[in-house]
Amino acid sequence: MVERETMEFDVVVVGAGPAGLSCAIRLAQQxxxxEKELMICVVEKGSEVGAHILSGAVFETKALDELLPDWKDKGAPVTTEVTTDEIYLFKxxxxxxxxxxxxxxxxxKNHGNYIVSMGNVCRWLAEQAEQLGVEIFPGFSAHSLIIEDDEVKGIVTGDMGxxxxxQPKDSYMPGMELRAKYTVFAEGCRGHLGKQLIKQFELDKDATPQHYGIGFKEIWQIDPSKHKEGTVVHGTGWPLEKDTHGGSFMYHAENNQVVVGLIIDLNYSNPYLSPFDEFQRxxxxxxxxxxxxxxxxxxxGARAIAKGGFHSLPKMHFPGGLLVGCDAGTLNFAKIKGNHTAMKSGMLAADCIIEALADEQPKADLASFAEKFKASWLxxxxxxxxxxxxxxxKLGRILGGAYNTLDQNIFSGALPFTFKDTHHDHAMLKPASECDKIDYPKPDGKLSFDKLSSVFLSNTNHEESQPCHLKLADASIPISVNLEKYAEPAQRYCPAGVYEINENDAGEKQFVINAQNCVHCKTCDIKDPSQNITWVTPEGAGGPNYPNM
Structure with a gap:
């Protein structure tokens, strides 16, 4: 049994994204x-706050206005206001x-919103939190849960070395137990502890399956004569086929930079589809x-997006803690925005915890969160x-779009109809024998690029001599099932070249995992048709190091 150091806090927050940091700030403010002393700890698996943050992003300041009304005076990196909205149908x-x-x-419509780097916004939020006395531990992954008597008591950080x-190396350092009265899980989309909590406490038993997209983002330094600061461009249609949904974007940010990207729903059916190559095309x-x-x-960079919306929301409270932000799926896909909603969910979590801690006999299950959530603008x-x-x-890109325009513009979402998608994204893949192969053009090195040169730009790094953080429940399935039936789609849906099919000298097919390339997008955990891959946290500080995303 490994002896671990234990640290006690009032609240532990897992993840220094917009939800987690907003929760910590609100707690410290209250x-x-x-005039109470509150021990608040935020753990972040990235090498620094913001290193793993990837978002478009057009930012709505509604939650920030509530959390830090003087954010402009405090120098928040929220300065490029949207001036022009353009929307296109690509034929x-x-x-x-x-x-x-x-x-x-x-x-x-984005009037009043801002084009931002959410990585930089989170770095700034972390500064505000630390000024209020919050302790932030970057480079420490939340590896496992501490559950005692069916109640979450905290988390264990990952072992190092x-x-x-x-086996322990000379540099071995065991992870710590971080115990708390309440633990808030704000890991982002498809958080690996959030996934365990949803299963263990049956938080999704009344919800439809969560739905996901994979989002790609590149930043380009462009000719100043082509730059139109504040311009937001969205599009739908080509290069995606009719039964593949998603949309493209291009935002003219500050300093003669544009952000360009593509979001593809992960309910696509053709196993030969490569989301990365669709984006390059x-x-x-x-x-x-x-x-x-x-x-x-x-x-x-690339990252999965939880986009199931209202019907896919799990119960967010359980004994000992709360699930917030994209860990719960609070993104509003109708706006293509999830940062303001994540922040608000974290703030609601803080309000619940403050009330509970004020009670002489605080309840373990913060059931009041459901009431606060239902009474909120979120x-x-x-x-x-x-x-x-x-x-x-259900209706397709054209009819579904027409319905949504009518529903949102005329009835403000009040049409008396309910559409639900009860299919899991991974279950939508068709056998390769029923689908056409897709021949993607070779990258030209000017506008389009290969996966490995792209991963290089993400500054991704993992210590190679560590346990693989991409776990196979059955090592035979990739070849015996997925290759045979689906032409092993992992080699195409992964945006970082992690998965390959190689052949040994005896002519046998082998499934190779290049875990050091992983950008932590979680797509494999979501889209694997056999649900055989589980993403877990690697050694702390591993993964991408996004400087300005």
Whole structure:
């Protein structure tokens, strides 16, 4: 039995993203107002706060206005206000039609919003939290749960200095037990502890399956003559086929930089589809190419997005803690925004915990969160958009879009219909024998690139001599099932070249995992058709190091 150091806190927050940091700040603010001493700890698996944050992002300041009303005076990196909204239907690789604003849901309109780097926003939020006395531990992964008598008592951080066979190296340092009266899980989309909590406490028994997309993002330094600071471009259609949903974006940020990206729903059916290559192909459309040609790509990243919305929300409270932000799936896909909703969920969590800690005999299960959530603008916003994703899944891009425009613009989400998507994303793949292969053009090294050169730009690094953090329940399934039936889609849906099929000297197929390439997007955990892959946290500080994403 490993002897572990134990640290005691009032509240432990797992994840220094917008939800976790907003929760910590709100807790510290209220403790300060009540002249109480509160021990608050935030653990972050990235090498620094913001290192693993990847978001578009057009940012709505609604929650920030509540949390830190003087954010402008405090120097928040929220300065590039949206000046122009453009929305396009991409017909093919050469043509696009501008869609008038009257024909799109009002949730797509961005007047009053800002183009930001959420990584930098989180770095700034961390500074505000530390000034209030919050302790933040970057480089420490939350590896496992402490559950005693069916109640969460905290988390155990990951061991450091373990070799690939699980044996201690000379640098071995066991993880610590971080115990708390309450633990808030804000790991982001498909958090590996959140996934365990949902299963153990049956938090999703009344919800439809969560749905996901994979989002790609690149930052380009462009010619100043092509730069239109504050311009936001969204598009749908090509290069995605009719039964593959998603959308593209290009944001003109500050300093002559543009952000370009593509989101693809992970309920696609063709196992030959490569989301990464769809994104590379997209940039050759004239609307993007005319901006990017002759420019320099400076950053790349990919991340899964929880987009099931209202119907897919699990119960967010359980004995000893709360599940918030994208760990619970609070993103509003009708707006293509999840940062303000994540922040609000963290703030609601803080309000519940402060009230509970004030009781002489605090309850372990923060059931009051459900009441606070239902009385908040967060609930109202997600409820109004409840049918947005399911309508597109059921009715298709055109009819679903028309329904959503009518529902949002005329009825403000009050049409008396309920659409639900009850299918798991991984179950939507068809056998390879029923699908056409997709021949993607080779990257030209100017607008389109290969996976490995892209991963290089993400500054991804893992200590190679450590246990693989991509766990196979059955090592035979990738070859015996997935390759045979689905042409092993892991080698295509992974955006970082982690999975390969190689052949040994005897002509036998082998499934190879290049875990050091992993950008922590979680797509494999979501899309594997056999649900054979489980993503767990690697050694702390491993993974991407996004500087400005």
């Amino acid at each position: 403790a300060q107002q009540q 093919d690789q050469a043509n696009a039609t501008s869609i008038p604003h009257i024909a799109v849901p009002k949730t797509f 373990v070799d690939k066979d699980g 997209m940039k050759h459309h004239p609307l993007f190419a005319q901006v990017l040609e002759g420019s320099e790509r400076v950053s790349y 609930y109202e916003e997600l409820y109004q958009s409840r049918n947005f994703g399911p309508a597109i899944h």
